[in-house]
Amino acid sequence: MELTLWTYEGPPHVGAMRVATSMEQVHYVIHAPQGDTYADLLFTMIERRDRRPPVTYTTFQARDLGGDTAEMVKTSVQDAYDRFQPQVMLVGESCTAELIQDQPGALAQGMNLPVPVVNLELPAYSKKENWGASETLYHLIRTLLLPLVPEPGFQRPERDPQVRPKANILGPTALGFRCRDDIQEVIKLLGEVGVDANVVAPLGATPDDIRRMPDADFNISLYPEISNTVCSWLERSFKQPTVKTVPLGVGATRDFIQEIGDVTGIDVGAVLVRSRSDTLGNWSASRITSTEAPGASRLPWYSRSVDSTYLTGKRVFIFGDATHVLAAARITTEELGFTLVGIGTYSRKFARQVRALAKEHDLEAVITDDYLAVEAAVAEAAPELVLGTQMERHIAKRLGLPCAVISTPIHVQDVPARYSPQMGWEGANVIFDDWVHPLMMGLEEHLIGMFRDDFEFAEGHMSHLHTAAESNSADMEKAVEVAIAAEEQAKPAESAPEEESGVTWAPSGLAELKKIPFFVRGKVKRNTEKFAQGLGITEITVDTLYEAKARIGK
C-alpha cells in the first residue's frame, strides 16, 4: 500500500486507451466499473478530440457480481463489434475486473469474431500507464504481423540503392507530449536525407498500415518508453534495425541524422554541414520568401547572440518522463548554457540512464513518482527554471519559480493550437522560445521586486505571472521553507538542524540575507551556516555572508 496524493502515470489500461485512441478502426472493450469511464475526458478535454475514444466499458455493478459478469463481457464485445465494425478488437480489464477474474480477453477470443482479438492482460496493481501503452502496442502489432514473420535464419535482402529506404516511425501516441507535431518534423528530417516514411504508429495508423510495416528498412523508436519493446521484437523477427536517437534538440537531431546514415548507408555529410553553416540570421529576400524547410535551427545562433549571455549558468531543475528529461539535460547544458541543479524521472525503467547522467553533473537523480518528494527536491535545489510536467508547473507556481512543461502528464494548455513540435530543427526553435521565455518573465518579476520600494511603483502592480497580490511572495517563501522542512524531517539524522550547530545570525548578517531574492535565500542561508560552522564561526555577520559567497560561488 502506497500513499499517493497525485500520480504522474495512470493505470496501465489508460496506456492501452492511448494506443487504441491513437489508431483508426480499432476498438477496445474494457471490463470495468462505471467510474472508470472518466478516462474518456482525458482525450476529449485535454486533447480536445472531436470524437469519443473507441472504448466500450462493461460498467458492471455490485449487484452483477453474484451473477454472470462474464456474460456481460460477451454482450459488450458483441455489441461493440456490431456497432463499430472495427478491424481489430482489444479486450482487457481494469483493476477491479482483474480481481473477479473473468478473463475477458480469452472470453472474447472464444467468440469467433471475424476480426483478430487481442487479449490485453495488464496487471493493474504492479504496472502503470506507459508500460500499458508499450505492451498494448507490442501485442497489437505482434498479433497482426505474426502471420507475416519470416522463417528463422531469414536475412534481409540488400536494398536496391536506386530505391529510397523506408522507415517506420513508432511510439507517438494520443496524450503524448507534442506527438502530433513531432511526427511532421521527423518526416521532414527523413526527407532531407532521402528516406520515406512507411508507417507511423500508433498515432493515425489503421490495422492495414500495421500490416505494411515489414516493408520498411528500419524502425525509429521515437518514444522509447512506449516503442522499445515492439522495436526489439521487429528487429528480431524482421531484421529491421532500430534507430534509437530521439531527435530532441540540435545536437540530438544531428546524431539522429547520423544514425540514419549509418543504418541506411546514405551519406548524410551534406545535410549535417548545412545544419551547421547557416545561422538563419540573414533575412534575405530568397530566405524570407522560400517555403522550403531550412534544414537548420535558429537555436544555435540565438543561443550565441549576445542577448543570451544572461542565460549563462542559469540553474535548471528537470523532471518528467525519461526521454524528455534526458534530452532536456543535454539541451539545457550544451545548447543553452544552463547549469543542471537537479534532475529526475518517474520512469523507473530508465532510472539507470538518468542516474548516470545525474552523476556526470555531480547530482543525485530523483527517481520517484511521489510529487511531494519532487517538490522538496525542487525547493532544496533552488533553481531559477523548472522544466517538468504539469505537476512541476504547479510546484513551480507554488514556489514562485518560472517553469516550462516538457513532458507528460499534460494539461489542456500543453496541447496548443499552433504548430509547436519539440523534435527536429523547428522543435529546437520552439524549445528555445518556450524555455527561455519564462526566464525573461522571471527576470521581470525580479525587477518588480527590486523596484517595489520605489515611490513610483504603484501598489498592486503585478506582472502577469502573479495572479494574487504581492504578499504572495511571503506565502511562497513559506512554501519553500515548509517543503524543505518536510524533506529534512523525512530523512532524519542526516544533517543536524542549524540551531544545534551553535551558529547564530548577527542582525547585520540577517538584514543582508533578507535582500537576497527569496527563491535562493534558503540555499544561501544553509550554505553560509555550513561555511561558518566549518570555520568555527559562531555569529554570522555581513562579512561572513560574503566570504561564504566568495568561497562557495553562486
Add this chain to the structure above:
Amino acid sequence: MALKPCTATTKEAKVASPNLPVLKERGQREVFCGLTGIVWLHRKMQDAFFLVVGSRTCAHLIQSAAGVMIFAEPRFGTAILGDRDLAGLADANDELERVVAQLLGRRPDIKTLFLVGSCPSEVIKLDLATAAEKLNREYFPQTRILNYSGSGIETTFTQGEDACLGSMVPVLPEKETDEPALMVVGSLADVVEDQFQRLFDRLGVGPVSFFPPRRAAELPEVGKGTKLLVAQPFLSETVRSLLHRGAELLPAPYPFGIEGTTAWLRAAADVWGIGGQAFEEAIAPAVSRAETGLARYRETLNGRKAFFFPDSQLEIPLARFLSRECGMELTEVGTPYIDRMLMDAEIALLPEGTALAEGQDVERQLDRCREAHPDITVCGLGLANPLEAEGMSTKWSIELVFSPLHGYDQAADLAELFARPTERRRRLSV
C-alpha cells in the same frame, strides 16, 4: 409522513406523477463513481481528509476530475493497493494503519479522516469499518476516523456525498430537547448557506443547522424535533439514517429556481407556522431580484429543447426549472436512478409526457439524442466535445455540481449556464 404537502402546485400536479413512463436502461453507463464527491467535499469541510483505499485508477480518477488543482497539498489522497496487499503478503490492515500514521504524522491539523472504500477494496472485502474502529481507539478524539464507500460498483458520481454524509450521521450528537429545529441537508456553497440563513432569520425559522458543517469536527445535533430540509436530491441514505435518528422529512422540491426555492422555504415555514402575508413579505425582495435576473435569460431559453444525459442526479430538478421557469421543452430527462421518496415532489412538477429515463445505455441514448437534435444537451465531460463537434450545444454537468446554483440569488446564474452555450454560438462566426 405527517406533514402536509408543501405547496399547492405540488398537490394539483401530483396526479400526473404516476403517469410518467420511465424508460429503464441497462447498458454502458458514462457516469463518474462516488469518489468524485471528494473533490467538493474536501473543500466544504476544511478540517477533513479523504483517504481513498483503492487502485491507481481511483487516484487517477480523482485527479482528473479535480483538474489537478495543486495549489496546496491536497486534503485527499489514495492508499494505492499493490500486488503485495492482494497476494496477502502484507496484511492490508497493518498497511493501512501504517499509511494513516504516516498521513496523520504529516497532517496533525486533520480533525476527521474519512477512509473511502473503492471497487477494489470492496471486492477484496477490506473491512474499512473495523479498520476505522480500531484507528479511532488510537487517534480519537484528536482525529475522528470515519469510513464510507465511493466505489463505482455501488455509487454514482453524487452518491459519494450521500455515502459520506451517511457515515457521519451515527456520530452526530443527540438533540437535547424536542423543540423543532431545522437541519438543511446537503453540501451548499458557503455563500448560498449564508443567503439561506438570512432568509430563515427573516422568516423567523430557527434554530437552523447545516449538514455537512463547514468543519467536520463541528457536528450538528439530531433527534426528535429535527426537521429535515433536503437541499440536494441525491441524499437517499443520509436522509433515511437521519429519519432513524428521530428526524422528520419535510418533502419539498429542491431549491433551484424561484419556484423550487419558494416551495422549499415554505416547507420549513409551515412547520414554524409562518404563512400568508408574513411568508410573502419575507421572501419578496429576493424573489423580485431573482425575477429581474431570470427574465434576461428566459428570452433566450424559451421554446428551446433540452436533453439530459444521466450524471449528477440533479437532472430532474433542473429539468423542472428549465421547463417551468424558462419555458424550455424537455426532450429526454435521463438520471442515474430515481428515489421516489426524494424525487416525487419534483417529478410531480414535470410536464405531462416528459420522457424520463433511469439508468443508461450510452450508445442508444446518443442515438436518441442525435435524433432529437436538442438545442442544449446536458452531459458529462467525456461526451461534451464529441457532441459539440457533431453540432450540438452542450452543458457539462460537473459544472452544475461545482458552482453555487441554489436559491433565489443564483436562479439567474443557473439559467445563464444554459443560455451561455447558445449565446456563444450566436457570437461565433467561425
